[in-house]
Amino acid sequence: MTGCLFCKVASGEIAATVVKRADGLLAFQDINPQAPTHLLVIPTVHIASLKDATDDTLLGRMLGFARDLAREVGIAERGYRIVVNTNADGGQTVFHLHLHLLGGRAMRWPPG
Numbered sequence: 001m002t003g004c005l006f007c008k009v010a011s012g013e014i015a016a017t018v019v020k021r022a023d024g025l026l027a028f029q030d031i032n033p034q035a036p037t038h039l040l041v042i043p044t045v046h047i048a049s050l051k052d053a054t055d056d057t058l059l060g061r062m063l064g065f066a067r068d069l070a071r072e073v074g075i076a077e078r079g080y081r082i083v084v085n086t087n088a089d090g091g092q093t094v095f096h097l098h099l100h101l102l103g104g105r106a107m108r109w110p111p112g
């Protein structure tokens, strides 16, 4: 979608440190990491938020992709957190669906 930050990352118009790409999905480093490992997983097609997602197969593939990615970057055994901030109360700031994959430190609960 024109003007969407993560559509521009997906197309290469905005540079990002890409760590994995497959089947219409892309993972790249978050520009403002909140953990030693902080990666974002996006579909290359524009979907504004989880609320707006209608393709449950795609959502399942995003989770599987994140699971594989966690193993590949070496955080799977110690553990990790996957976050999907959704709309205003969820704290979403970029309106292109993304999973946060956070690891490399112990996470706290409850989240802020």
Ligand code: AMP
Pocket (backbone or CB within 6 Å): 005, 014, 016, 029, 030, 031, 032, 033, 040, 084, 085, 091, 092, 093, 094, 095
């Ligand atoms: P959210 O608040 O869940 O919408 O998350 C948006 C995330 O995108 C934040 O963690 C930002 O640090 C991250 N972000 C914003 N711009 C960029 C960018 N150009 N490259 C990588 N990550 C970004």
Ligand code: ZN
Pocket (backbone or CB within 6 Å): 001, 004, 005, 006, 007, 008, 045, 046, 047, 095, 096
């Ligand atoms: Zn987009």
